[in-house]
Amino acid sequence: MKIDPQMTDVLLAARFLRGRVRHTPTERSDSLSSLSGAEIFLKWENQQICGSFKVRGALNKMFSLSEEDRARGVVTASSGNHAQGVAMAARALSTRAVICVPGVCPQTKQDAIRRLGGDLVELRVLGHFYDDAEAEAHRLQQEQGMTYISSFEDHFIISGAGTLGLEMIMDEPHLDTVIVPAGGGGLINGVAIAVKALSPETEIWGVQSVASNPYVVSWPGGKVLDVSYEDSLADGLTGWIPQSLLDLSRKRVTNFVDVLESDIAKAIAFLHSRHHQVVEGAGAVGVAAIMAGKVPVKGKRVGIVISGGNIDQPRLLEILREYSD
Numbered sequence: 001m002k003i004d005p006q007m008t009d010v011l012l013a014a015r016f017l018r019g020r021v022r023h024t025p026t027e028r029s030d031s032l033s034s035l036s037g038a039e040i041f042l043k044w045e046n047q048q049i050c051g052s053f054k055v056r057g058a059l060n061k062m063f064s065l066s067e068e069d070r071a072r073g074v075v076t077a078s079s080g081n082h083a084q085g086v087a088m089a090a091r092a093l094s095t096r097a098v099i100c101v102p103g104v105c106p107q108t109k110q111d112a113i114r115r116l117g118g119d120l121v122e123l124r125v126l127g128h129f130y131d132d133a134e135a136e137a138h139r140l141q142q143e144q145g146m147t148y149i150s151s152f153e154d155h156f157i158i159s160g161a162g163t164l165g166l167e168m169i170m171d172e173p174h175l176d177t178v179i180v181p182a183g184g185g186g187l188i189n190g191v192a193i194a195v196k197a198l199s200p201e202t203e204i205w206g207v208q209s210v211a212s213n214p215y216v217v218s219w220p221g222g223k224v225l226d227v228s229y230e231d232s233l234a235d236g237l238t239g240w241i242p243q244s245l246l247d248l249s250r251k252r253v254t255n256f257v258d259v260l261e262s263d264i265a266k267a268i269a270f271l272h273s274r275h276h277q278v279v280e281g282a283g284a285v286g287v288a289a290i291m292a293g294k295v296p297v298k299g300k301r302v303g304i305v306i307s308g309g310n311i312d313q314p315r316l317l318e319i320l321r322e323y324s325d
Contacts, residue, residue, distance in 0.1 A: 003244045005155050007197035010162035010190065013060045017163055021056055024048055024164075026171040026303065031274040036290050038297040041175070043168045046279050046309025050084040050112065052236075053164050053187060053307050054151070058085025060160030061149055062093060070095045075146040077101070077134035079183075079236045080109030081308050082151035087117030098122045098140055100133040104235045106280075106312040129229050130239030152184030153242045161190030168303050169195045175202050176300035179286040181307045182206035182215050182256060183237035185245030191305065192252035203254040205295050207285040212238040213258040218246055233264045233281030233315075236308060257295060263288040268316070269323035271306070280311040 024047050032040040045053040062074070062085075073096040076086050083099045090097035099113055099121055113123050126136045141148040150157060164187070169175065178195050180188040192204045208216055211232035218225045224243050232238055264281045267288035271279045279287075286304035289295050295302075 003153060003155055003158065003248060005159045005162070005190070005193060007193060009155065009159040010166055010194045013056070013156070013159040014163045014166055016060060016063065017056060017160065020059055022048055023167050026168050029275065032287065032290060036297055038299060039301045040290065041172050041301070041303045042275070043164065043303060043305045044277065045164060045305060045307050046277060046283055050081065050088065050116070051308055051310045052081035052084065053161060054081035055085035055088065056163050057157035057160030057186060057190070058082055059089050061154060061156040062086060062089035064156045065147065069147040073097065073146045074149050075100070075137045075140045076149040076151060077130065077137040078151050079130050079238065080105040080113070081236055081310060083113045084109065084116055086149060087113045087121045090120050091116065091118055094120065096120055098124065098146065100124045100126055100137045102126065102130050102133045103128045104231060104238065106235065106310065106315070108312050109310050112310070152186030153245060154186070157186050158190040158193070161187045162194040164305065165191030165194035168305070169198050169202070172301070172303055173199065174301055175199065175303045177203045177205060177295065177297055178303045178305070179205045179207060179289060179295055180305045181234070181237055181282050181285045182208050183282065184239060185215070185241055185249060187305070187307060188253060189245055189248050192249070196252045204252055205254055205289070206249070206256040207289045207294070208237055208256060208258045209234040209264060209285065210258045210260055214241045215246065215249070215256040216258045219256050222246070222250060233261055233268070234285055236280065236282030237285065257289055259285055259288040259292055259294060263292045265319045265323050267291055268311070268319050272320060273324050277306070278309045278311065278316065279306055280308050283308040
């Protein structure tokens, strides 16, 4: 499957999403700027509707479906944030949806999916990791003829995610580097399309957890390699990647790096104490990369995507007890 959205697709998504999602703020971080020797700007997508960037792509995709596609019902697999956007759109469109999530999906995300979707959404919790949930979603697609919605390998999903990058580079047009969480690859590719179209010299760096780092491992050779998965604070980034999005990323992304689980925890605590923001693990990996010195940023103007804030309160409190300064 070849997927190759262009800037025109991001602009179309931005026009559709205007008034449906928030234009989230991009703000300078004095504390991170001082720490890194760079000028750091944070894109607070944890303040988005549903607490994550995922609503952008989910709404863009769901409203693109034909009446026939919607009539069959939709099915998707998600680590939790994409599912909230699908649930919200399903309710708005009076469309039946089955949402498959893995066992690692935080309870706060599961509760939000049920609340947003109401009676139209059936939530299924399957296996442990994302790939288990996706296998069930594909089974339902094949056996019941439901319309499958990928959480990342999709033209409309990527274009919707790209609107985040469009906002960021319009708000701060002179960025040398943009750092983006990388899971399946929908967000980083969407952001890269928008940023590179308006600022071709800006570098795009992706960040993963060492617990699930298929982009980091696969990047040098250009072919998707198998990696082992472990539980991660960045549960939203855990899972396989498609060759199509690895190929797409090689057009615009500079490099990928990974961070330790302890780095992610420190970043969550840092953002809470210095910025009074609740950020989930996946949303904190860019800051973790800066704090761990994984991306060369000294003397540069750097944007970091804070992709979401949906973290279970018990886990957040545990992190704050251990890592707050």
